[in-house]
Amino acid sequence: MSALVEFADVAFGYPRSERPGERGFQLESVSFAVEAGEVFGVIGPNSAGKTTLLRLLTRVLTPARGEVRLDGRPIRQLAHAELARQVAVVPQDAPRPFPFSVEQLVLMGRYPHGPGRFFESREDVVLARAAMAATGVLDLAALPLEQLAGGERQRAMLARALAQQPRLLVLDEPTSHLDLRYQAETAALLRRVNVERGMTVLLVSHDLDLAAEVCDRLLLLGGGRVARVGPPADVLRPETLEDVFGCAVVVDVSPVSGRPVVRVAWPSGASLQPGR
Amino acid sequence: MSGGRRLALALGVLGFVLLAVAAAALFVGSAGLSPGAVARALAGRAGPESVEAIVTLQLRLPRVLAAMLAGGALAVAGVAFQGLTRNPLAEPSILGVSSGAAFGVVLAQIFGLGLSALEALGVATFAFAGALLAAAAVYVIAAVPGGLSIQTLLLGGVIVGVFFTSAITVLISIVDFNRLGGVVHWLLGNLAPIPAGSLALFALLALTGSWLVLRHARELNLLALGEEAAVQLGVDAERLKRRIFLAAALLTGTVVAFTGPIGFVGLVVPHALRGLLGQDNRLLVPTALVAGGIFLLAADTLARNVVAPAELSVGVITSFCGAPFFVYLLRTRSRISL
Amino acid sequence: MTRRLALLAVLIVPLTAGPAETLSVRDMLGRDVTLPRPAARIVSLVPSVTEIVFALGAEERLVGRTDFCDHPPAVRAKPSVGGMVNPNLETLVALKPDLVIATDEGNLEETVRQLRRLRIPTYLVHANRIAETVDLIARVGELTGRQAAVAKLTGEMLRRVAAVRRAVAPFPRPRVLYVLWPEPLIVPGRSSILTELIEVAGGTSITAGDGDAYPRFSLEAAVARAPEVIILADHSTGSSTAGRPMPEQWQRLASVPAIRAGRLHSADLSVLHRYGPRVPDGLETLARIIHPAAFR
Numbered sequence: 001m002s003a004l005v006e007f008a009d010v011a012f013g014y015p016r017s018e019r020p021g022e023r024g025f026q027l028e029s030v031s032f033a034v035e036a037g038e039v040f041g042v043i044g045p046n047s048a049g050k051t052t053l054l055r056l057l058t059r060v061l062t063p064a065r066g067e068v069r070l071d072g073r074p075i076r077q078l079a080h081a082e083l084a085r086q087v088a089v090v091p092q093d094a095p096r097p098f099p100f101s102v103e104q105l106v107l108m109g110r111y112p113h114g115p116g117r118f119f120e121s122r123e124d125v126v127l128a129r130a131a132m133a134a135t136g137v138l139d140l141a142a143l144p145l146e147q148l149a150g151g152e153r154q155r156a157m158l159a160r161a162l163a164q165q166p167r168l169l170v171l172d173e174p175t176s177h178l179d180l181r182y183q184a185e186t187a188a189l190l191r192r193v194n195v196e197r198g199m200t201v202l203l204v205s206h207d208l209d210l211a212a213e214v215c216d217r218l219l220l221l222g223g224g225r226v227a228r229v230g231p232p233a234d235v236l237r238p239e240t241l242e243d244v245f246g247c248a249v250v251v252d253v254s255p256v257s258g259r260p261v262v263r264v265a266w267p268s269g270a271s272l273q274p275g276r
Numbered sequence: 277m278s279g280g281r282r283l284a285l286a287l288g289v290l291g292f293v294l295l296a297v298a299a300a301a302l303f304v305g306s307a308g309l310s311p312g313a314v315a316r317a318l319a320g321r322a323g324p325e326s327v328e329a330i331v332t333l334q335l336r337l338p339r340v341l342a343a344m345l346a347g348g349a350l351a352v353a354g355v356a357f358q359g360l361t362r363n364p365l366a367e368p369s370i371l372g373v374s375s376g377a378a379f380g381v382v383l384a385q386i387f388g389l390g391l392s393a394l395e396a397l398g399v400a401t402f403a404f405a406g407a408l409l410a411a412a413a414v415y416v417i418a419a420v421p422g423g424l425s426i427q428t429l430l431l432g433g434v435i436v437g438v439f440f441t442s443a444i445t446v447l448i449s450i451v452d453f454n455r456l457g458g459v460v461h462w463l464l465g466n467l468a469p470i471p472a473g474s475l476a477l478f479a480l481l482a483l484t485g486s487w488l489v490l491r492h493a494r495e496l497n498l499l500a501l502g503e504e505a506a507v508q509l510g511v512d513a514e515r516l517k518r519r520i521f522l523a524a525a526l527l528t529g530t531v532v533a534f535t536g537p538i539g540f541v542g543l544v545v546p547h548a549l550r551g552l553l554g555q556d557n558r559l560l561v562p563t564a565l566v567a568g569g570i571f572l573l574a575a576d577t578l579a580r581n582v583v584a585p586a587e588l589s590v591g592v593i594t595s596f597c598g599a600p601f602f603v604y605l606l607r608t609r610s611r612i613s614l
Numbered sequence: 615m616t617r618r619l620a621l622l623a624v625l626i627v628p629l630t631a632g633p634a635e636t637l638s639v640r641d642m643l644g645r646d647v648t649l650p651r652p653a654a655r656i657v658s659l660v661p662s663v664t665e666i667v668f669a670l671g672a673e674e675r676l677v678g679r680t681d682f683c684d685h686p687p688a689v690r691a692k693p694s695v696g697g698m699v700n701p702n703l704e705t706l707v708a709l710k711p712d713l714v715i716a717t718d719e720g721n722l723e724e725t726v727r728q729l730r731r732l733r734i735p736t737y738l739v740h741a742n743r744i745a746e747t748v749d750l751i752a753r754v755g756e757l758t759g760r761q762a763a764v765a766k767l768t769g770e771m772l773r774r775v776a777a778v779r780r781a782v783a784p785f786p787r788p789r790v791l792y793v794l795w796p797e798p799l800i801v802p803g804r805s806s807i808l809t810e811l812i813e814v815a816g817g818t819s820i821t822a823g824d825g826d827a828y829p830r831f832s833l834e835a836a837v838a839r840a841p842e843v844i845i846l847a848d849h850s851t852g853s854s855t856a857g858r859p860m861p862e863q864w865q866r867l868a869s870v871p872a873i874r875a876g877r878l879h880s881a882d883l884s885v886l887h888r889y890g891p892r893v894p895d896g897l898e899t900l901a902r903i904i905h906p907a908a909f910r
Contacts (some may be wrong), residue, residue: 007298008580055504058430058507058508060504060508060509079510080507080510080512082510082511083510084509084510085510087508088508088510089505091502091505095500095501095502095505097362097500098496099498099500099550099555100500100501100554100555100556101554104497104555104556108497108498108509109509111494111498111509111510111511112509112510115510117494118493118494119280119558120279120559122278158418162508171519225440259279305704306702306705306707306708307704307705307707307708309708326854327708327710330707330732331704331707331708334731334732335703335704335707335732336704338719355805432787449798449830450830451826452803452825452827452828452829453794453795453827453829453830454719454720454826454827454828457698457699457720457722458699458722458723461699461700461722467729468703468724469703469728470733471731521793547644580702580704584702585693585694585696585702585705586681586696586697586702586706587696587700587702589700597688
């Protein structure tokens with residue numbers, strides 16, 4: 001198996017003036033690879049740089065140092081449309097306001113495959129409908145996106161990404177607004193997409209359980225650097241996690257899947273003091 | 277029904293309505309010509325110096341064409357601005373461009389270009405210069421490192437518009453009483469018969485601007501996903517924003533240069549169309565071109581005839597009728613998303 | 615000899631015959647206008663010119679006027695083409711005029727351009743002085759073929775003007791403020807006929823050197839120039855009270871000589887804003903206000 005995505009010694013910093021109130025943030029010397037066909041998770045504390053990493057991958061941002069490569073080619077050499085044919089992103093939130101229907105949304109995913117076309121082709125429509133069927137939103141196709149419930153909306157956004165027929169599917173916090181049932185559904189969906197279509201999946205999440213269950217390998221980011229890369233059992237160790245997250249944790253093993261389950265070691269009343 | 281088919285159907289229906297309204301406009305007017313006389317003039321069978329030929333071919337026909345072009349251009353500019361700013365309340369005048377153009381013309385009128393042959397071109401040129409100045413100002417205000425900020429664009433447009441409007445007010449307050457009537461009259465927006473050469477130029481500019489928007493109608497849809505998401509789909513968002521802004525400014529500036537500021541068309545027509553056709557800009561842009569023409573033509577025909585032999589300015593009708601119509605549209609909001 | 619005469623005739627006859635009776639004149643803005651001699655279907659876009667046409671007895675040649683042409687009352691019988699600023703071109707064209715008379719002060723350049731494009735002969739006028747008014751009357755006479763009536767009309771006018779001049783000559787000239795409109799304060803300026811009329815009537819307009827025709831003026835500056843006579847123009851017409859001057863507001867200005875001396879007058883002087891045959895009427899009224907002693 002070859003690396004589909006490579007980050008080679010990437011560094012990035014938001015200029016201080018652009019993000020008032022935030023300390024100028026740095027990604028330093030980030031190097032890792034994502035193998036084709038795997039489900040890869042990026043985890044870490046809130047300001048660790050997960051979203052920045054994602055933006056660097058989709059060329060919304062350009063690294064200050066180092067290189068991001070897709071299939072061995074530096075992505076800055078690729079045209080935006082070409083990159084879009086390979087990489088599809090499911091953002092955290094649905095766009096607002098969004099006055100289009102679900103079907104119109106999903107059809108937008110076909111743009112990279114025919115940017116010169118004015119109207120989508122019949123084949124585009126067929127592929128879009130197949131994507132909607134895959135995520136179970138086909139019967140909602142004619143409804144405005146804004147009328148859908150949170151979970152349905154997420155699935156519609158996923159359908160749009162699938163319609164893009166990418167080699168790499170990127171998801172930013174796919175379960176952050178979802179209740180338990182939809183979290184489970186999303187996890188199952190991602191697994192199915194990965195197995196049935198052979199699609200490489202990269203997800204960014206602060207939900208460690210989801211990451212542990214679904215991902216083949218994890219990247220733990222801390223303070224702008226790679227803390228650890230590897231299978232969940234390797235990465236999700238109490239010492240490592242306490243180091244990066246700065247609080248005590250307990251790691252169990254799930255009786256169902258054998259994967260690590262991370263829990264916060266809730267402090268007792270006596271030690272609940274600021275600064276600890 | 278596929279997108280292409282829906283568009284063809286919509287254009288067919290609207291085109292038919294446009295022809296009907298244009299025909300009605302040609303047959304109605306203060307000169308009291310009989311339908312037979314008008315028909316004769318149109319067929320070229322009336323004497324070239326006859327009243328029906330002069331009224332029909334030199335007064336009404338150019339005016340009908342100007343109304344179609346101006347209305348279409350304003351409606352397309354409205355669709356473009358609303359797509360660009362993702363704000364359905366964005367109107368061409370909100371970008372300050374029409375105020376800039378109006379300022380240019382008021383300046384020209386006050387300094388009295390006199391009745392030289394140059395001034396026929398002069399007024400429109402001043403309007404263009406004013407429009408370009410305003411557009412450039414808005415652009416400069418909204419340009420942040422990395423590109424064009426849409427939020428700042430809206431704010432900048434409002435500010436630039438307010439600035440030029442107050443500049444106009446200053447000019448009006450010091451202008452000689454004698455010239456005041458002319459300035460106020462121009463500011464209300466009027467469709468006067470334009471000579472063939474200017475009309476051809478007007479058409480060229482309006483159609484060029486509309487074409488620029490139409491080319492990018494699909495990308496404009498994608499902009500609704502958010503700029504970042506659009507870029508991730510392969511859209512060159514910065515180039516798109518620049519081009520749409522320029523096209524919309526061109527359309528607005530052109531209309532103001534030839535007819536004076538006419539409001540509401542760019543707001544009412546796109547909204548009415550969205551209620552019928554949905555939000556897809558690929559359908560909205562071409563239909564706006566036709567529907568805008570219908571709207572302004574109807575308004576102008578009304579303006580010309582409702583208090584004959586006096587004439588109302590078409591800008592008065594569009595605002596007067598446009599405002600309650602827009603309230604009605606807002607109240608039936610189910611198809612409109614804000 | 616006969617052959618030479620015949621040759622001469624062949625040359626001269628075409629020159630004298632010419633195209634059917636056209637007149638090539640230069641209008642008051644220096645442009646050449648070609649029109650049939652004399653014009654038989656005139657549309658006047660200038661109320662002053664309309665008055666002159668009637669005064670010269672040429673009204674049967676007038677086929678159109680504006681809404682503002684209100685004198686003499688008989689003019690109401692003539693069709694109107696709308697306002698001065700936005701005349702209805704269709705109505706105008708339907709009247710089949712062979713001459714349109716317009717002014718650069720009150721009509722739009724755009725209107726004149728449109729008329730030129732429609733190839734309707736358009737004659738532009740402009741009169742800011744008594745002398746120019748007299749010239750205007752002569753020109754209208756030429757355009758309507760009523761030259762014979764001009765001398766009598768203008769002679770009478772000039773006689774009355776001279777009489778006023780003589781009557782007020784012995785008296786000192788008071789400073790006069792003429793208020794065309796109180797709020798915003800609008801006064802006659804350099805190029806208004808009113809300025810000259812005030813001068814002829816034996817006064818000096820305190821705004822004689824200001825602005826263009828009817829500039830805005832600040833009340834402060836007016837007060838600072840200490841007018842000795844204030845005349846408020848009354849724009850009200852018959853039943854409507856709109857435009858009636860309000861002397862109470864001016865009474866407050868106790869420092870102004872005119873107020874102290876009780877020389878605050880209002881008068882219907884709308885006729886003085888025209889440059890036509892009624893100028894002497896207004897002039898006499900103006901002179902009576904400024905120098906009542908001269909006319910006892």
